Amino acid sequence: xxxxxxxxxxxxxxxxxxxxxxxxxxxxxxxxxxxxxxxxxxxxxxxxxxxxxxxxxxxxxxxxxxxxxxxxxxxxxxxxxxxxxxxxxxxxxxxxxxxxxxxxxxxxxxxxxxxxxxxxxxxxxxxxxxxxxxxxxxxxxxxxxxxxxxxxxxxxxxxxxxxxxxxxxxxxxxxxxxxxxxxxxxxxxxxxxxxxxxxxxxxx
Amino acid sequence: xxxxxxxxxxxxxxxxxxxxxxxxxxxxxxxxxxxxxxxxxxxxxxxxxxxxxxxxxxxxxxxxxxxxxxxxxxxxxxxxxxxxxxxxxxxxxxxxxxxxxxxxxxxxxxxxxxxxxxxxxxxxxxxxxxxxxx
Numbered sequence: 604x605x606x607x608x609x610x611x612x613x614x615x616x617x618x619x620x621x622x623x624x625x626x627x628x629x630x631x632x633x634x635x636x637x638x639x640x641x642x643x644x645x646x647x648x649x650x651x652x653x654x655x656x657x658x659x660x661x662x663x664x665x666x667x668x669x670x671x672x673x674x675x676x677x678x679x680x681x682x683x684x685x686x687x688x689x690x691x692x693x694x695x696x697x698x699x700x701x702x703x704x705x706x707x708x709x710x711x712x713x714x715x716x717x718x719x720x721x722x723x724x725x726x727x728x729x730x731x732x733x734x735x736x737x738x739x740x741x742x743x744x745x746x747x748x749x750x751x752x753x754x755x756x757x758x759x760x761x762x763x764x765x766x767x768x769x770x771x772x773x774x775x776x777x778x779x780x781x782x783x784x785x786x787x788x789x790x791x792x793x794x795x796x797x798x799x800x801x802x803x804x805x806x807x
Numbered sequence: 808x809x810x811x812x813x814x815x816x817x818x819x820x821x822x823x824x825x826x827x828x829x830x831x832x833x834x835x836x837x838x839x840x841x842x843x844x845x846x847x848x849x850x851x852x853x854x855x856x857x858x859x860x861x862x863x864x865x866x867x868x869x870x871x872x873x874x875x876x877x878x879x880x881x882x883x884x885x886x887x888x889x890x891x892x893x894x895x896x897x898x899x900x901x902x903x904x905x906x907x908x909x910x911x912x913x914x915x916x917x918x919x920x921x922x923x924x925x926x927x928x929x930x931x932x933x934x935x936x937x938x939x940x941x
Binding site: 604605606607608609610615617645646648659660662664678680690691694695697698699799802803 | 843865868
């Protein structure tokens with residue numbers, strides 16, 4: 604649920620990075636946190652386990668400048684990817700305005716990507732939101748692995764698995780190297796703010 | 808999902824109520840947040856709070872997690888929570904299915920007073936934020 608503060612002329616949106624365990628959701632946020640100037644970002648909050656996996660969520664607040672006199676403030680969240688944390692993922696999705704679905708290219712994780720996207724659709728439905736109606740972009744992460752000997756899925760395979768119905772904007776990325784991270788963020792921010800503004804007839 | 812629209816009139820009216828009932832009673836800071844972790848509005852000042860954005864996000868998550876705990880014992884939800892600290896304590900009250908009010912206060916203010924005053928605020932604050940009037 605976006606917050607529109609007419610007194611302060613601010614629009615606050617919540618964007619969630621969703622995807623299977625170890626696909627690189629937190630790595631996206633860490634890269635954004637390091638790359639943005641301190642003035643444009645808040646402190647990153649992480650609740651993770653000792654094993655480096657997200658336990659509850661990561662949060663990174665950003666200030667993305669202004670659009671037609673409105674300050675745009677975005678809160679980036681990640682969900683825990685592990686299968687057992689379904690209830691936690693649903694909690695983090697409450698009030699979501701936009702989604703970056705991060706897919707893992709490893710051949711062995713092909714089914715996990717599909718299961719995670721199906722889980723996203725179910726969790727949103729339980730919150731009264733249709734996956735087809737919320738701004739979403741797909742990020743095919745870890746493209747740097749395609750040059751290694753590890754068996755990976757091609758972009759067309761990922762796209763066919765995950766995006767044949769959605770037809771959402773898709774980006775290739777290597778979050779550890781920062782490639783594709785800001786392209787995905789820019790796209791989802793634009794789509795999300797546009798939808799919030801359009802629904803509330805804020806911008807001309 | 809519908810957006811929450813906040814006007815200056817709503818903010819002023821809510822601030823006045825919170826000032827009268829809680830800030831004047833010695834509460835250091837009051838925040839109203841939504842379940843998505845957005846800060847709807849905040850009153851008072853506590854120099855110890857340097858990151859209200861994180862505080863709001865974690866409070867929303869905390870409420871969500873305790874709602875799951877509530878279901879494990881056959882309850883739908885816990886409508887209030889209290890965290891006791893050495894110098895500062897927090898009282899959380901659910902205003903409705905979307906809004907949560909948290910009050911931060913020192914040990915010089917009694918929890919009973921906070922509970923009574925917060926309960927008195929529940930209906931008017933909710934009404935102002937949702938409908939624009941008490």
